Amino acid sequence: MILIGRNLSPFVRRTAAALNLLGLRYTQRPFSTVDNATEIRSFNPLGRVPALVMEDGEVLVDSAAILDALDDLAGPDRALVPRGGAARRAVLRANALATGATEKVVAAYYESRRPEALRWADNLAKQIGQAQAGFAALDQLAESGGWLCGEAPTLADLTAVARLDFADVVLPDLAAERFPALSALRDRANALEAIGSTRWQA
Structure with missing residues (x-):
């Protein structure tokens, strides 16, 4: 997986921390919304971070949606949000x-x-x-x-x-x-x- 965005953004940072806590391997492209707007829009047309490129190439945007997907990958026993x-x-x-x-x-x-x-x-x-x-x-x-x-x-x-x-x-x-x-x-x-x-x- 590839995480798009730099950790100055608290939305990117919590995603990176979640990936680490869940033991999910990833690389990071620390793009800035100011300096790398074109690159970011190639992953998210809104030009916002984070975006996460999944192993199959699917691109997820918005940290809430990304974190929900990560919990799904990790399974209910390791998820960062309890199931119910x-x-x-x-x-x-x-x-x-x-x-x-x-x-x-x-x-x-x-x-x-x-x-x-x-x-x-x-x-x-x-x-x-x-x-x-x-x-x-x-x-x-x-x-x-x-x-x-x-x-x-x-x-x-x-x-x-x-x-x-x-x-x-x-x-x-x-x-x-x-x-x-x-x-x-x-x-x-x-x-x-x-x-x-x-x-x-x-």
């Missing part, structure tokens, strides 16, 4: 909080990059507040000192870790020292080779 019941709902809820927080981080980042005269301060504050609220909810889940939803890392953990690291890169003041339990979980996760090896290095 309360355990599945818990992982999906935590994953949705982490994904929503990321969407707000991205929106705040782009708003912050506008020329100051064109910047919408109220919108920037709203986006930052929503992102922080999502991280605060995850921080509460992490207070147990274990993983977010059980005794082993799930998709929720991969998403949360990738998102918090991403926020620290693009908007370092957004999360700085505000979420100690979530930060501790991030550190435990990054200590695992499968996850830490995917951390973005500028």
Whole structure:
């Protein structure tokens, strides 16, 4: 399999970490949406990452669809999202909080990059507040000192870790020292080779 995209994107990164945790072999083409737009569109006409080229040549796009396919390949005993019941709902809820927080981080980042005269301060504050609220909810889940939803890392953990690291890169003041339990979980996760090896290095 071939993973398209670089790990600065938290969507690419959680996919790479999932491939590692599931023991699925792949190579990576660390294309940037800025510098390699033409190459990326040859895999995804939307020009977005990640894309995953399967062994038979099929190309999957969007990290949610890719991760669902990876769970299917790994089988129910190793899947990163439980197959059903309360355990599945818990992982999906935590994953949705982490994904929503990321969407707000991205929106705040782009708003912050506008020329100051064109910047919408109220919108920037709203986006930052929503992102922080999502991280605060995850921080509460992490207070147990274990993983977010059980005794082993799930998709929720991969998403949360990738998102918090991403926020620290693009908007370092957004999360700085505000979420100690979530930060501790991030550190435990990054200590695992499968996850830490995917951390973005500028």
